Amino acid sequence: MNANGIKKIAGIFILGGILVGCRGTISEKPPIHPNMNMDQQLRNEAQEENNFFEDGRSMRQPVEGTVARGFRKADLAYYEGVDENGDWVTEAPVEFTQSFLYRGKERYEIYCTPCHSITGNGQGIIMTGGYGYVPAPTFHQDRLREAPDGEIYSAIYNGVRNMPSYAHQIKVEDRWAIVGYIRALQASQNATEDEMSEFDINLDEIKAEFEAEQQRLAELQEARTASQGEVVATAERGKEVSTQWACQTCHSLDGSVVIGPSWLNLYGSEGQVVTQDGETITVTKDDEYLIESIVSPYAKVTEGFDPLMADAYGSLSEADLKSLVEYIKTLSDN
Numbered sequence: 277m278n279a280n281g282i283k284k285i286a287g288i289f290i291l292g293g294i295l296v297g298c299r300g301t302i303s304e305k306p307p308i309h310p311n312m313n314m315d316q317q318l319r320n321e322a323q324e325e326n327n328f329f330e331d332g333r334s335m336r337q338p339v340e341g342t343v344a345r346g347f348r349k350a351d352l353a354y355y356e357g358v359d360e361n362g363d364w365v366t367e368a369p370v371e372f373t374q375s376f377l378y379r380g381k382e383r384y385e386i387y388c389t390p391c392h393s394i395t396g397n398g399q400g401i402i403m404t405g406g407y408g409y410v411p412a413p414t415f416h417q418d419r420l421r422e423a424p425d426g427e428i429y430s431a432i433y434n435g436v437r438n439m440p441s442y443a444h445q446i447k448v449e450d451r452w453a454i455v456g457y458i459r460a461l462q463a464s465q466n467a468t469e470d471e472m473s474e475f476d477i478n479l480d481e482i483k484a485e486f487e488a489e490q491q492r493l494a495e496l497q498e499a500r501t502a503s504q505g506e507v508v509a510t511a512e513r514g515k516e517v518s519t520q521w522a523c524q525t526c527h528s529l530d531g532s533v534v535i536g537p538s539w540l541n542l543y544g545s546e547g548q549v550v551t552q553d554g555e556t557i558t559v560t561k562d563d564e565y566l567i568e569s570i571v572s573p574y575a576k577v578t579e580g581f582d583p584l585m586a587d588a589y590g591s592l593s594e595a596d597l598k599s600l601v602e603y604i605k606t607l608s609d610n
């Protein structure tokens with residue numbers, strides 16, 4: 277190699293050294309940018325002030341009467357679950373295929389089971405301990421079995437009374453998939469023997485399992501009551517239980533109506549209730565009536581109210597039930 281060759285090679289190394297050496301070096305000057313390609317232009321940043329417009333904002337509202345692409349939600353039945361009069365649609369505007377229902381099952385088990393439980397009986401994990409939540413109702417009651425599909429959709433989309441909306445977490449298609457799955461759950465828990473005999477299952481075995489489970493629950497309840505020893509009911513304890521079970525979310529103490537009747541002057545009063553046979557009768561709101569109202573809220577529904585109290589308090593001990601009554605008594609002159 278001659279001297280020229282050596283110079284060339286040295287030159288390449290030095291040039292390379294300079295280029296590599298630039299990396300990581302901080303410079304105040306803009307980088308060399310030979311071809312601008314409209315990379316640098318005047319523009320407005322988000323939230324930036326802009327005196328060009330009268331309102332001083334650079335972020336503009338859509339022109340009145342226009343809808344951005346992808347935001348035209350004209351299909352009310354699909355997006356909101358209502359018809360053109362604003363009434364809930366009776367039937368979901370989607371087709372429930374098997375894979376769609378499985379999608380619903382998956383979404384339901386992620387979002388709804390903590391409160392509504394895997395079977396939809398309202399005994400989800402956070403509902404069972406008296407942690408201060410309003411209990412979720414069971415889906416296996418006539419009111420919700422007969423509810424239009426749009427009403428179930430609406431619970432997810434808008435939320436309902438004490439339940440928040442899940443519209444942000446669950447997209448439209450999945451909301452309908454969940455509605456379909458709730459219908460499937462309802463059918464599964466309310467099948468006649470005839471319907472069940474169509475499947476390859478052993479009915480006697482299922483009945484025996486069911487009875488064993490009922491027996492187990494009854495024994496559990498008995499043991500719970502026995503472990504308390506003598507039943508001591510106090511108004512103080514009643515107030516505590518009322519807080520733990522969020523009763524005041526629906527029952528006021530000052531005579532105002534929230535979702536259910538106020539507890540003010542409830543004890544000892546007379547009032548009309550509708551029995552399960554649809555008969556209206558007059559009752560005196562004594563100890564026995566109040567306890568029945570808590571343990572079996574649908575047995576006698578206070579006239580003028582919807583049966584919105586969840587059937588979720590059957591596991592309260594006798595002492596706690598009596599304490600609740602003692603507490604309600606203190607709110608009454610009767």
Ligand code: HEC
Pocket residue numbers: 384387388389390391392410411412413420427428431432436437438439442446454584
């Ligand atoms: C954090 C607990 C919680 C979660 C999670 C939850 N719910 Fe609820 N849900 C409730 C409560 C509480 C009520 C009763 C509200 C009331 O009556 O004040 C309720 C009521 C309902 C009702 C009855 C509406 C009516 O008309 O009475 C439906 C249907 C329902 N939920 C569906 C769902 C679905 C579907 C999901 C999952 C996407 C879900 N919920 C998730 C707590 C929950």
Ligand code: HEC
Pocket residue numbers: 410411438517518521522523524525526527535536537542547561566567569570573574576577578581582583584585586589600
């Ligand atoms: C989600 C709302 C809600 C919650 C929570 C709730 N209730 Fe109710 N409750 C109602 C509604 C609505 C009625 C009236 C309709 C009916 O009789 O079912 C009612 C009725 C009653 C009645 C009968 C009142 C009357 O005028 O005859 C009693 C007693 C009662 N609730 C006690 C309780 C107790 C105790 C708790 C807490 C452990 C509780 N409720 C929690 C909604 C609720």
